[in-house]
Amino acid sequence: xxxxxILSGKGGTGKTSVTASFAHLTYLQPDRRAVFADADxxxxxxxxxxxxxxxxxxxxxxxxxxxxxxxRCIDCGACEDVCRFDAIQPGAGSRQVDPIxxxxxxxxxxxxxxxxxxxxxxxxxxxxxxxxxxxPLLHANLEPAQENSGKLVTLIxxxxxxxxxxxxxxxxxxxxxxxxxxxxxxxxxGADFALIVAEPTASGVHDMERVLExxxxxxxxxxxxxxxxxxxxxxxxxxxxxxxxxxxxxxGKIPYDVEVTRAMVQGEPVTAYAPDSAAGLAMxxxxxxxxxxxxxxxxxxx
Amino acid sequence: xxxxxxxxxxxxxxxxxxxxxxxxxxxVVETEDRSFVAETNPAVGASGGAGPQAAQxxxxxxxxxxxxxxxxxxxxxxxxxxGVRMYKADAxxxxxxxxxxxxxxxxxxxxxxxxxxxxxx
Amino acid sequence: xxxxVASGKGGTGKTTVATSLxRTLHLEHPFYVDCDVEAANAHLYLNPExxxxxxxxxxxxxxxPERCTVCGRCAEVCEFHAIVVVGSEVxxxxxxxxxxxxxxxxxxxxxxxEIPHPQGILSYGTTREGIRFSNGSLYIGEPMAVPLIRALKxxxxxxxxxxxxxxxxxxxxxxxxxxxxxxxVILLVTEPTPFGLHDLRLAVELARKLSMPVGxxxxxxxxxxxxxxxxxxxxxxxxxxxIPLSRRFGEALARGIPLVEADESYHDRFLQLADDLRRxxxxxxxx
Numbered sequence: 001x002x003x004x005x006i007l008s009g010k011g012g013t014g015k016t017s018v019t020a021s022f023a024h025l026t027y028l029q030p031d032r033r034a035v036f037a038d039a040d041x042x043x044x045x046x047x048x049x050x051x052x053x054x055x056x057x058x059x060x061x062x063x064x065x066x067x068x069x070x071x072r073c074i075d076c077g078a079c080e081d082v083c084r085f086d087a088i089q090p091g092a093g094s095r096q097v098d099p100i101x102x103x104x105x106x107x108x109x110x111x112x113x114x115x116x117x118x119x120x121x122x123x124x125x126x127x128x129x130x131x132x133x134x135x136p137l138l139h140a141n142l143e144p145a146q147e148n149s150g151k152l153v154t155l156i157x158x159x160x161x162x163x164x165x166x167x168x169x170x171x172x173x174x175x176x177x178x179x180x181x182x183x184x185x186x187x188x189x190g191a192d193f194a195l196i197v198a199e200p201t202a203s204g205v206h207d208m209e210r211v212l213e214x215x216x217x218x219x220x221x222x223x224x225x226x227x228x229x230x231x232x233x234x235x236x237x238x239x240x241x242x243x244x245x246x247x248x249x250x251x252g253k254i255p256y257d258v259e260v261t262r263a264m265v266q267g268e269p270v271t272a273y274a275p276d277s278a279a280g281l282a283m284x285x286x287x288x289x290x291x292x293x294x295x296x297x298x299x300x301x302x
Numbered sequence: 303x304x305x306x307x308x309x310x311x312x313x314x315x316x317x318x319x320x321x322x323x324x325x326x327x328x329x330v331v332e333t334e335d336r337s338f339v340a341e342t343n344p345a346v347g348a349s350g351g352a353g354p355q356a357a358q359x360x361x362x363x364x365x366x367x368x369x370x371x372x373x374x375x376x377x378x379x380x381x382x383x384x385g386v387r388m389y390k391a392d393a394x395x396x397x398x399x400x401x402x403x404x405x406x407x408x409x410x411x412x413x414x415x416x417x418x419x420x421x422x423x
Numbered sequence: 424x425x426x427x428v429a430s431g432k433g434g435t436g437k438t439t440v441a442t443s444l445x446r447t448l449h450l451e452h453p454f455y456v457d458c459d460v461e462a463a464n465a466h467l468y469l470n471p472e473x474x475x476x477x478x479x480x481x482x483x484x485x486x487x488p489e490r491c492t493v494c495g496r497c498a499e500v501c502e503f504h505a506i507v508v509v510g511s512e513v514x515x516x517x518x519x520x521x522x523x524x525x526x527x528x529x530x531x532x533x534x535x536x537e538i539p540h541p542q543g544i545l546s547y548g549t550t551r552e553g554i555r556f557s558n559g560s561l562y563i564g565e566p567m568a569v570p571l572i573r574a575l576k577x578x579x580x581x582x583x584x585x586x587x588x589x590x591x592x593x594x595x596x597x598x599x600x601x602x603x604x605x606x607x608v609i610l611l612v613t614e615p616t617p618f619g620l621h622d623l624r625l626a627v628e629l630a631r632k633l634s635m636p637v638g639x640x641x642x643x644x645x646x647x648x649x650x651x652x653x654x655x656x657x658x659x660x661x662x663x664x665x666i667p668l669s670r671r672f673g674e675a676l677a678r679g680i681p682l683v684e685a686d687e688s689y690h691d692r693f694l695q696l697a698d699d700l701r702r703x704x705x706x707x708x709x710x
Contacts, residue, residue, distance in 0.1 A: 011434040042594035103521055105503075106525065107500075146596055158321075177594075181461050181565070201677035202467045202679035213563045218564075231670070261616055351503050357507065
């Protein structure tokens with residue numbers, strides 16, 4: 001079983017569109033089976049194009065939050081003095097905790113002379129196991145203003161991995177989050193391969209380098225494909241050069257194509273909605289090269 | 303000696319849990335007579351730092367060695383400091399792994415087996 | 424006036440809008456803070472000349488082994504298991520530490536002091552047009568963006584700035600919350616597609632949780648559907664600008680050319696946007 005994570009660095013390069021197309025194309029191969037995971041728990045979009053039917057949903061407890069008991073609080077302010085996160089505010093006759101600012105460190109708990117503060121588990125969102133059009137999907141939704149420490153990403157991936165192993169599938173395909181911080185680190189950790197979907201713009205090239213460095217730091221072999229490739233040939237050349245100097249496989253280019261958006265509006269991957277479009281065909285080519293790269297090559301032709 | 307297995311259940315028939323920091327149960331076995339105690343892993347729901355927390359727990363228990371599927375860098379660092387030897391094994395019933403350990407067949411881990419410090423496979 | 428330009432979904436055009444807003448307002452000497460410390464891009468459009476930089480370190484505990492009695496109190500109070508006692512040794516895990524200082528405070532032997540753990544670099548400079556600019560760059564492998572953003576937000580920023588424009592990271596979780604905290608108004612840039620709408624909802628929910636007024640810019644107008652339009656109407660969220668889908672714009676932005684340079688007619692439109700933001704900030708949040 002191979003675990004492939006789709007990353008980008010910059011947001012909006014097309015990770016989810018690529019993941020959805022890959023999910024569809026894997027489904028079309030009778031000899032390849034997969035489990036899917038949406039690790040972008042902050043803004044989970046994969047479910048919008050895979051038509052999932054919920055099987056199990058569980059609440060997710062993130063960290064803990066401090067709660068002040070106003071009946072015990074003497075409003076001395078010791079908690080406010082010690083809080084480094086601006087989370088303690090004045091209230092009516094007692095201090096109170098701003099749940100959005102509270103980091104959950106409990107420093108206040110230990111300095112309160114009246115023991116008026118305790119910590120409470122905070123439900124930060126939920127995770128779901130669904131059956132999608134193309135196979136089982138693990139996804140989650142973090143509530144706005146929650147800490148995205150990577151714990152929920154880790155949980156999703158753990159569950160997906162256990163399901164993948166139990167059902168003996170060939171591929172665990174993970175739609176990754178943007179950036180390079182803890183959610184990405186959790187998404188990349190334990191992956192066998194990372195495919196970086198790069199955008200040939202000034203921003204896209206810059207951010208691709210950063211996520212590449214992150215994948216290298218965590219020792220995950222990486223390859224690159226270029227999305228919206230035709231909007232800036234100079235950017236493409238820059239990416240090609242980077243791949244050359246770093247000995248990274250460049251597994252293809254996908255042109256900018258409005259059919260991708262039309263497919264999204266219809267709630268489908270572009271390879272299903274418009275398989276003969278420029279983007280649809282290019283996705284297919286990149287997909288086969290990626291499968292070969294990760295060692296799942298060899299399509300059964302009729 | 304006290305040998306700990308990360309376990310998916312509470313008996314020697316249970317399979318080895320491949321995860322160290324977030325396994326559900328630690329089976330603490332006395333190798334002399336194979337008596338054992340099942341301990342719930344306090345770190346299983348930890349929002350972070352599961353590896354260090356679990357290592358601290360094993361250190362407190364007086365474990366001398368632990369068998370799991372792998373050890374991330376934080377867990378590795380903490381267990382090494384605690385003087386707990388680490389062994390890597392594939393998922394198998396713990397009974398069988400006990401035999402393998404006694405026969406000197408389990409591979410000792412001398413560096414962190416996972417590349418990342420956060421999350422796991 | 425502090426405006427945070429955010430989105431929910433990545434790649435909708437936050438930096439496109441924020442940099443053009445700054446360029447349009449340059450006579451008012453705005454301060455541009457690029458808070459996307461994981462993937463900072465605004466400097467590619469504004470080309471500041473950097474004058475100052477600062478390596479930010481999160482205060483993490485260092486235990487003096489001479490004074491430490493291995494009592495374990497530090498490990499007891501740490502919510503993040505970043506400091507643990509194993510064997511006769513106290514170990515610190517810097518990437519798990521939130522820098523809260525609790526262990527240091529609670530040590531009965533006063534055996535802990537705090538030392539900086541480097542997390543990234545802050546940089547400050549000025550553009551040719553007189554726009555003051557700062558950004559942060561998180562070191563590769565460092566998981567936490569929030570402490571760096573917190574340090575960046577007020578660095579070099581005076582108390583009486585006419586305009587502070589904060590360019591936010593994507594999403595709606597802690598880095599975005601930190602960026603938004605203290606703002607007067609939130610400008611959400613979205614695209615008129617199902618992904619854009621899904622994430623816009625989350626971003627609006629976040630702004631409401633923070634009790635901040637919201638305005639929307641629809642970028643790449645003309646693709647997708649009218650879901651975003653209908654949502655904004657239903658929710659009473661003003662749509663302050665529509666930027667049409669344009670290959671020409673896409674190509675200019677790909678090269679690092681700000682929108683107001685690629686199309687000068689946008690200058691007046693951004694002046695109007697600035698007025699609208701001022702008005703929204705003054706009105707505050709209607710209940």
